[in-house]
Amino acid sequence: DAGVTQSPTHLIKTRGQHVTLRCSPISGHKSVSWYQQVLGQGPQFIFQYYEKEERGRGNFPDRFSARQFPNYSSELNVNALLLGDSALYLCASSFSGVSNQPQHFGDGTRLSIL
Amino acid sequence: GQQVMQIPQYQHVQEGEDFTTYCNSSTTLSNIQWYKQRPGGHPVFLIQLVKSGEVKKQKRLTFQFGEAKKNSSLHITATQTTDVGTYFCAGLNTNAGKSTFGDGTTLTVKP
Numbered sequence: 051d052a053g054v055t056q057s058p059t060h061l062i063k064t065r066g067q068h069v070t071l072r073c074s075p076i077s078g079h080k081s082v083s084w085y086q087q088v089l090g091q092g093p094q095f096i097f098q099y100y101e102k103e104e105r106g107r108g109n110f111p112d113r114f115s116a117r118q119f120p121n122y123s124s125e126l127n128v129n130a131l132l133l134g135d136s137a138l139y140l141c142a143s144s145f146s147g148v149s150n151q152p153q154h155f156g157d158g159t160r161l162s163i164l
Numbered sequence: 165g166q167q168v169m170q171i172p173q174y175q176h177v178q179e180g181e182d183f184t185t186y187c188n189s190s191t192t193l194s195n196i197q198w199y200k201q202r203p204g205g206h207p208v209f210l211i212q213l214v215k216s217g218e219v220k221k222q223k224r225l226t227f228q229f230g231e232a233k234k235n236s237s238l239h240i241t242a243t244q245t246t247d248v249g250t251y252f253c254a255g256l257n258t259n260a261g262k263s264t265f266g267d268g269t270t271l272t273v274k275p
């Protein structure tokens with residue numbers, strides 16, 4: 051079975067642009083979470099979606115938004131990109147929306163802002 | 165807000181030596197998860213601890229959850245080069261409804 055897949059793997063943008071990152075969860079998993087990981091730090095929680103509804107939101111500005119589709123895939127959108135948005139964006143899926151489920155991470159999208 | 169601290173930040177050991185990383189939360193946790201991230205890779209789930217004082221073992225890895233459910237540790241016996249990577253703890257506070265990751269302990273093993 052395929053694991054969590056994310057696209058694109060790398061992306062270079064300039065300040066002020068917007069970006070859309072995509073994630074397909076493991077088959078059968080209904081929950082998707084997004085994390086931002088800056089070099090040398092742990093993943094920081096951005097959003098969790100379960101059954102197409104937002105279940106949690108981290109301390110990120112409104113420039114960050116996400117959605118989940120009927121097939122449980124998800125998109126993370128970031129508007130008005132800043133230099134500080136440069137990071138590895140990780141998507142993690144789990145079977146249910148319960149927070150004590152193990153999370154399965156994808157390889158991430160490395161976003162560089164110039 | 166909830167904070168999860170891990171120490172040490174880095175640990176360099178000779179192959180065969182033991183290794184321990186500690187995780188401390190500012191709030192009482194419902195559970196704690198441990199993940200391993202190899203260089204250039206993504207976090208991989210290792211284990212979850214739920215009960216106060218719980219101890220779990222996976223081969224050479226021993227995981228403990230503190231009695232007060234505010235701290236945890238991961239101990240590796242007789243490290244091998246395959247143990248190289250960054251070990252993260254993630255603590256769940258049900259009031260916050262989400263897990264908070266520590267900044268990890270990066271382990272390097274010299275053969």
